[in-house]
Amino acid sequence: MSDEQLAIHGGKPVRNAYLPYGKQVLDEDDIQSVVQVLKSDYLTTGPVIQQFEQDMANLTGAKYAVAFSNGTAALHAACFAAGISEDDEVITTPMTFAASANCVLYQGGKPVFVDIHPDTYNINSMSIKEKITKHTKAIIPVHFTGQPADMDEIMKIARENQLIVIEDAAHALGAMYKNQKIGSIGDMTMFSFHPVKHITTGEGGIITTNQEDFYKKLIQFRTHGITREPNIMRENHGPWYYEMQFLGYNYRITDIQVALGVSQLKKLETFIQKRKQLVELYMEELKNMDEIELPKQLPYVESSWHLFVLKLQLSKLTVGRKEIFEALQKENIGVNVHYLPVYLHPYYQTLGFTKGICPIAEKSYEEFLTLPLFPGMDEGDVMDVVRGLKKVIKYYRK
Known part of the structure; x- marks a missing residue:
């Protein structure tokens, strides 16, 4: 099978080693x-x-x-x-x-x-x-x-x-x-x-x-x-x-x-600057993908970019978020999801909270996907994530 075949179906993954969504950087x-x-x-x-x-x-x-x-x-x-x-x-x-x-x-x-x-x-x-x-x-x-x-x-x-x-x-x-x-x-x-x-x-x-x-x-x-x-x-x-x-x-x-x-x-500013550089590369490389919505930043705030969360435009895909997630994991891209709305956890349901309280949060949860982001990454890692995401999206595009 060619490299374009998804790893989840037996193809070659875009990365040889697994890239986690987050990780400490120690020296x-x-x-x-x-x-x-x-x-x-x-x-x-x-x-x-x-x-x-x-x-x-x-x-x-x-x-x-x-x-x-x-x-x-x-x-x-x-x-x-x-x-x-x-x-x-x-x-x-x-x-x-x-x-x-x-x-x-x-x-x-x-x-x-x-x-x-x-x-x-x-x-x-x-x-x-x-x-x-x-x-x-x-x-x-x-x-x-x-x-x-x-x-x-x-x-x-x-x-x-x-x-x-x-x-x-x-x-x-x-x-x-x-x-x-x-x-x-x-x-x-x-x-x-x-x-x-x-x-x-x-x-x-x-x-x-x-x-x-x-x-x-x-x-x-x-x-x-x-x-x-x-x-x-x-x-x-x-x-x-x-x-x-x-x-x-x-x-x-x-x-x-x-x-x-x-x-x-002592290294915080360096860490934050590195996160911002990686985010800029993500934003540039992913800006023309119709199947995703990139995060929006307000002009009067400066995010410290703990997470890079995008939204999947599921109406333009043949599968749901779960299939996209699993396919990216097989490509050795450690995506994650943040977060299940708190009140949907089973314990909160026992307290009387019910679905429908916050419809925007519930819909967003179904669409969210967190890409890897931490200062130990380099531009090559970002490009691997980009290649993996484009590969999976292309495969499941309507």
Whole structure:
């Protein structure tokens, strides 16, 4: 069979080796940074954590940063600090990883889903007002793929209704909204350091904030609700004494992890620039394909391009997304899909959520396809993806 025959039907794949959709990029400096901590006196709750938190605060322009064991823990802590509790409602988007809504459930609150904008795939800010009730406590916008949501409108709505804004910026480290860095616009902002994100600590997350009261609650929440601060303790039995003042969690991150983060953060700008270069090549090479819709970027934002998500124009294809996905995987192109709308997960269905709540998100999910994008790729990798996609689309074109 010729090379034009799809690999799924026995032809030769466009790549010999599998290309994942995302992957960490580590170098010797990263390794040595971790080794230094392993040789030091502190493996956890030591000085490197404070350094990493300060570095992140400086990067985002926030006054404070508090690191956690993972991004979900950080979101949970933010919901606690915001005072979310039973019967409170929190507005968010369904086009996200489940953690963006799970954090509300952890506090006994109820997620309220608002549909996405058809162009940006972020929460449609113009629809938020319709969902506000007397029980609404907060808004959790998600900067999907790294493109910031409409923060001016979201913050305006929040201030008019005395709501707290917790930005889920797991995709958006280094992104800009109207020349302002993501991380200091909302009341609190979460960043994730999972290996497929812009920088990694293995697992890890952080909350940035400008508000001291939130900062203090976050610090205490990540260590069982325990404090050693004499000015807030009810009693003081001596220098050994500490108090657990509320039910917190062990959400501490280790110095081993953040040592990697400190080193990775120095390369963030290089990583983002590489992502942008790869995206530019994708956009140029795929711009004339009628069977796909490329992502749209607003002129007043700078995406940090965590993901490159396109839409399949299924009406122009003889098969569905599943067949396209499987064919590309056989070509050794590690495509993915982001995301199943949160409320369609079986657990959320048991809570009473039903299909049809957010029709644009549901339709988009059926059409979305995520192409590989990470700074360890080169132009040759992008061209392999392009060749693989064009090969599969050509085969299944109507």
